Amino acid sequence: MQQHDTHTLRQDDSRHHLHPFTDTKALGSGSRIITGADGIYIHDSEGNRILDGMAGLWCVNLGYGRRELVEAAAAQMTELPYYNNFFKTAHPPAIKLAKKLTELAPGHINHVFFTGSGSESNDTVVRMVRRYWQLKGQPQKTVIIGRRNGYHGSTLAGASLGGMAPMHEQGGPMLPDVAHIAQPYWFGEGREMSPQEFGLLAAQSLEQKIKELGVERVAAFIAEPVQGAGGVIIPPDSYWPEIQRICDHYGILLVADEVICGFGRLGQWFGSQHFNIKPDLMPIAKGLSSGYLPIGGVLVGDRVAEVLIEQGGEFYHGFTYSGHPACAAVALRNLELMEEEGILERVRELTGPYFAKQWATLADHPLVGEVRSLGLLGALELVADKTTLARFEPGIGAQCRDNCFATGIVMRSVGETMVVSPPLVITEAQIDELVRLARQSLDLTARQLGLMD
Numbered sequence: 497m498q499q500h501d502t503h504t505l506r507q508d509d510s511r512h513h514l515h516p517f518t519d520t521k522a523l524g525s526g527s528r529i530i531t532g533a534d535g536i537y538i539h540d541s542e543g544n545r546i547l548d549g550m551a552g553l554w555c556v557n558l559g560y561g562r563r564e565l566v567e568a569a570a571a572q573m574t575e576l577p578y579y580n581n582f583f584k585t586a587h588p589p590a591i592k593l594a595k596k597l598t599e600l601a602p603g604h605i606n607h608v609f610f611t612g613s614g615s616e617s618n619d620t621v622v623r624m625v626r627r628y629w630q631l632k633g634q635p636q637k638t639v640i641i642g643r644r645n646g647y648h649g650s651t652l653a654g655a656s657l658g659g660m661a662p663m664h665e666q667g668g669p670m671l672p673d674v675a676h677i678a679q680p681y682w683f684g685e686g687r688e689m690s691p692q693e694f695g696l697l698a699a700q701s702l703e704q705k706i707k708e709l710g711v712e713r714v715a716a717f718i719a720e721p722v723q724g725a726g727g728v729i730i731p732p733d734s735y736w737p738e739i740q741r742i743c744d745h746y747g748i749l750l751v752a753d754e755v756i757c758g759f760g761r762l763g764q765w766f767g768s769q770h771f772n773i774k775p776d777l778m779p780i781a782k783g784l785s786s787g788y789l790p791i792g793g794v795l796v797g798d799r800v801a802e803v804l805i806e807q808g809g810e811f812y813h814g815f816t817y818s819g820h821p822a823c824a825a826v827a828l829r830n831l832e833l834m835e836e837e838g839i840l841e842r843v844r845e846l847t848g849p850y851f852a853k854q855w856a857t858l859a860d861h862p863l864v865g866e867v868r869s870l871g872l873l874g875a876l877e878l879v880a881d882k883t884t885l886a887r888f889e890p891g892i893g894a895q896c897r898d899n900c901f902a903t904g905i906v907m908r909s910v911g912e913t914m915v916v917s918p919p920l921v922i923t924e925a926q927i928d929e930l931v932r933l934a935r936q937s938l939d940l941t942a943r944q945l946g947l948m949d
């Protein structure tokens with residue numbers, strides 16, 4: 497194994513590396529340097545082995561150290577490391593991946609546009625949605641409605657569609673003609689009602705917004721089936737059917753951002769299938785390649801594809817790396833492995849239900865106000881008082897996250913919500929370990945707060 501000089505690496509890192517989503521000045525003693533990984537564990541430069549409860553950033557679904565994916569990349573890079581798909585050219589990996597993805601997607605989706613990331617996919621969504629309505633003779637339909645606390649990436653379009661207030665504050669002015677409605681976050685915003693009543697109300701805020709803006713201005717609604725970065729917010733069952741009804745009634749396009757929920761996270765190929773909705777567009781990325789190489793795309797339903805293809809002429813849009821051959825080859829192999837190993841069934845029937853049961857045991861912890869999970873997504877709400885569910889002062893989530901690292905598990909904190917999204921290859925024994933480490937991290941936090949001996 498390669499030896500790493502942690503001190504020098506940290507020094508160079510803080511001197512020269514501007515990290516994404518990081519307060520560089522507050523790096524303090526420096527970054528944790530991750531040097532290797534295998535299965536569901538990562539290794540740092542100081543020799544610690546840490547259970548990766550987040551699958552990297554929600555993406556390493558098949559786990560680390562998969563030779564098959566490395567070999568797929570190496571073989572493709574030897575054969576054809578790069579060529580593009582512009583100007584009437586194509587290559588086998590992009591074609592094969594397009595065919596495979598549209599076979600896996602619901603029946604009304606038969607086309608895919610490739611990108612390099614989730615953010616680029618959502619930029620593509622904006623361009624496609626606007627182009628669609630222009631071709632339909634309604635060019636004034638330009639407004640896309642997203643949700644507060646939704647996440648659709650970090651480019652200008654992604655950040656604008658998303659509803660992350662701190663991002664909007666730093667990046668303004670955002671893209672024009674984007675509006676936001678309520679999120680279906682029952683624990684945070686709806687506890688005076690039943691979850692079902694609240695879910696319906698949150699969905700109906702879409703109808704209100706359409707009426708307020710005028711349907712002649714509204715092009716599309718975009719949302720994640722389950723909000724990931726917002727804190728693993730699982731909508732009440734009443735939510736999605738009502739959203740679908742509203743989109744159908746007003747004829748606006750439904751965009752399901754599948755960047756996290758896609759590729760098995762909820763035990764189906766797509767989160768939309770779990771919630772039984774019929775999106776016109778599905779941005780994808782992350783788990784598509786298990787994060788081994790960067791690739792994303794937009795799955796395009798027939799309603800939009802037919803208009804773009806039949807009436808659109810050339811679409812002046814694309815990326816140098818749209819459908820990059822090595823990335824596409826790895827993604828294709830990743831999807832094949834998911835099938836060969838029965839990952840969907842495993843999550844749906846075995847590890848998802850097992851995780852739900854074990855994760856729920858954390859509900860008795862003095863710091864935990866709510867436990868929720870779906871498939872292999874889980875969240876814990878940290879509270880100062882279990883009876884009133886009163887929150888702590890901000891900062892306890894981040895403190896708990898740091899304790900997780902010290903305990904040997906990666907969990908992410910979103911405000912006072914702790915979230916996990918482990919690799920889909922996690923075993924039942926490893927789920928036990930994950931839950932045990934999560935409890936130890938909560939205990940450590942509670943002791944620091946003087947709430948436990």
Ligand SMILES: *Cc1c(COP(=O)(O)O)cnc(C)c1O
Pocket residue numbers: 612613614615616618647648649650720724725753754755756781782792
């Ligand atoms: C991560 C994420 C994105 C952005 O993807 P990048 O590859 O980071 O650009 C978009 N949408 C959702 C739902 C995501 O979780």
